[in-house]
């Protein structure tokens with residue numbers, strides 16, 4: 001888990017630089033989300049469970065075994081959510097439609113019930129995403145049908161420029177679970193071991209037929225919403241220092257060092273290995289050929305509609321030299 005935390009952080013920091021250098025058109029940093037995501041991934045069995053992540057879940061995808069070169073094709077302008085195979089990975093493509101993961105995960109979990117399988121769906125939602133009707137519908141049906149779903153709500157205190165106090169009147173997202181008839185727990189999302197324990201318990205309960213759990217992972221969005229955002233317009237550096245809490249990667253480094261899990265020399269080795277790995281990804285991204293425009297018309301329908309056939313013909317006409 002420590003290696004994953006370090007790799008995720010190293011890649012995240014570089015991706016912001018790559019955006020400034022024009023290598024990628026945009027990126028929503030996951031800095032500060034690493035412990036929540038690596039801890040959750042450690043509780044998931046990708047042989048039978050299925051994960052429905054949002055757009056800020058780089059560390060989660062990494063720790064679930066998704067090839068970051070394929071994943072980042074999305075941020076390089078690839079329209080189809082990255083070029084990894086979601087069916088093989090048991091991880092859906094990057095999802096930017098806020099709140100949609102809930103219904104997707106619940107539908108998949110219902111499929112598991114119908115097929116007599118024991119897989120558990122992990123639905124990743126943000127604090128802002130809990131304001132969406134989709135999230136209510138998903139939690140309601142999951143509760144009524146006692147489906148094997150773990151709702152992991154990452155409360156990073158912000159939805160772009162809107163603080164959580166303007167989204168959640170009751171003061172707690174975890175407490176909402178009571179209304180849906182399943183347990184809700186709040187966890188310190190900067191503590192990778194605490195998150196792993198909470199998600200492990202919830203997955204086991206779901207697998208045993210105990211139904212859903214809502215886990216509210218409390219963290220802080222340490223970076224901007226995305227590379228296009230200027231947080232200085234809605235929060236100050238003093239706010240960030242006051243509210244940010246302890247950096248989850250530094251915290252876990254201290255923990256594994258104090259417990260003698262790794263030596264000081266291992267810290268340097270893990271850092272160096274992560275830097276080499278990040279450089280391989282940069283070389284890959286900077287040498288990718290552009291995607292073919294004809295891909296706009298593939299993978300949408302098995303048979304193209306009249307409309308799309310016309311559009312394809314027009315596109316072919318316009319690209320003829």
Ligand SMILES: Cc1ncc(C[n+]2csc(CCOP(=O)(O)OP(=O)(O)O)c2C)c(N)n1
Nearest residue numbers: 056096097098126127128129156158159160
């Ligand atoms: C349905 C929908 N509405 C609005 C948006 C625009 N939007 C993108 S991210 C975002 C904020 C989401 O905040 P939160 O769920 O807390 O996730 P975070 O970005 O903090 O990880 C919004 C409103 C969207 N992508 N989808």
Ligand SMILES: [Mg+2]
Nearest residue numbers: 126127158159
């Ligand atoms: Mg948020």
